[in-house]
Amino acid sequence: DQQVKQNSPSLSVQEGRISILNCDYTNSMFDYFLWYKKYPAEGPTFLISISSIKDKNEDGRFTVFLNKSAKHLSLHIVPSQPGDSAVYFCAARGRETGNQFYFGTGTSLTVIP
Amino acid sequence: DAGVIQSPRHEVTEMGQEVTLRCKLISGHNSLFWYRQTMMRGLELLIYFNNNVPIDDSGMPEDRFSAKMPNASFSTLKIQPSEPRDSAVYFCASRPTGWAGELFFGEGSRLTVL
Numbered sequence: 001d002q003q004v005k006q007n008s009p010s011l012s013v014q015e016g017r018i019s020i021l022n023c024d025y026t027n028s029m030f031d032y033f034l035w036y037k038k039y040p041a042e043g044p045t046f047l048i049s050i051s052s053i054k055d056k057n058e059d060g061r062f063t064v065f066l067n068k069s070a071k072h073l074s075l076h077i078v079p080s081q082p083g084d085s086a087v088y089f090c091a092a093r094g095r096e097t098g099n100q101f102y103f104g105t106g107t108s109l110t111v112i113p
Numbered sequence: 114d115a116g117v118i119q120s121p122r123h124e125v126t127e128m129g130q131e132v133t134l135r136c137k138l139i140s141g142h143n144s145l146f147w148y149r150q151t152m153m154r155g156l157e158l159l160i161y162f163n164n165n166v167p168i169d170d171s172g173m174p175e176d177r178f179s180a181k182m183p184n185a186s187f188s189t190l191k192i193q194p195s196e197p198r199d200s201a202v203y204f205c206a207s208r209p210t211g212w213a214g215e216l217f218f219g220e221g222s223r224l225t226v227l
Contacts, residue, residue: 002154034215043117043204043218044156089156093213100146100169101216105155 003027004092006104014112019077021107023090026071030092034101035064035075038087047088048075080111115139117219119205125225131193134222136205138186144208145188146216147180149201156204162188195226 005024013019021035031052036044050057050064050073057064063076077084087108091101118137126132138145146161160170162182170180177196182188192199202223206216 006155032213036215036218041220043206043220045218046215049215091156100158100161102158103148103156105153 002105003030003102004090004104006088006090006107008107009105010108010110012110012112013080015082016079019075019080019084019109019111021075021077021088021090021109023073023075023104024071025073025092025102027092027094027102028068028071029094029096030102031095032093033064033066033073034091034093035062036089036091036103038089038106044089077109080109082111082113085109085111117205117207117217119203119219119222121222122220123223123225125227126195127227128196129194130226131191132195132199132224132226134190134203134205134224136188136190136219138188138205138207139209139217140186141209142207142217143185143210145182146206146208147188147190148204148206148218150204150221151201159190159203192224195224197226200224200226 003026034049035047037047038044048062066073087106089106091103093101120135144163147159148156159172160180165182180190202221204221206218
């Protein structure tokens with residue numbers, strides 16, 4: 001039973017435009033959320049995180065938005081670059097789950113030059 | 114500093130054979146997680162250890178899967194006997210002592226069971 005869902009398996013965006021990746025979760029006790037980026041034949045690498053006490057966190061071209069009432073978070077990449085082409089996973093953690101992370105199925109982003 | 118190191122990077126084996134995947138944690142990390150990546154389920158947690166002790170193995174699919182952490186820096190994931198449906202990429206991740214934030218992943222072991 002997937003507690004973290006990424007309903008878009010893939011997304012294509014033109015270079016320079018905004019990429020918006022979405023993630024939904026079911027457990028209202030989740031209190032910390034992360035995005036990971038994964039290139040082929042490599043392990044996932046941490047990109048950005050947000051605590052449930054915030055609704056936005058920004059790091060350069062990357063911004064994560066959290067809507068707790070909707071149990072939804074999104075990752076915005078502006079402007080998108082070809083090097084951003086990768087699979088993006090969202091993950092969530094809750095203290096009652098022993099601080100372990102639950103991951104979504106991933107969204108494959110392709111940024112077209 | 115070296116990251117999480119996994120071996121082998123690729124394994125091709127025949128159904129029924131035993132498979133052992135290995136993971137070396139980052140020095141100073143005391144939590145160890147094994148994940149499996151499939152198209153259908155994404156990154157699926159199999160088991161995690163804290164201070165060498167298994168905390169939650171509810172994600173281990175069957176008795177054919179077992180994991181050990183014989184010391185603070187090393188872990189193995191064993192599948193015996195292997196089946197074609199076990200084909201996936203297996204990731205190991207670790208986290209520093211006292212840190213509840215992000216995990217640090219290895220590059221993964223791609224397993225193909227024929």
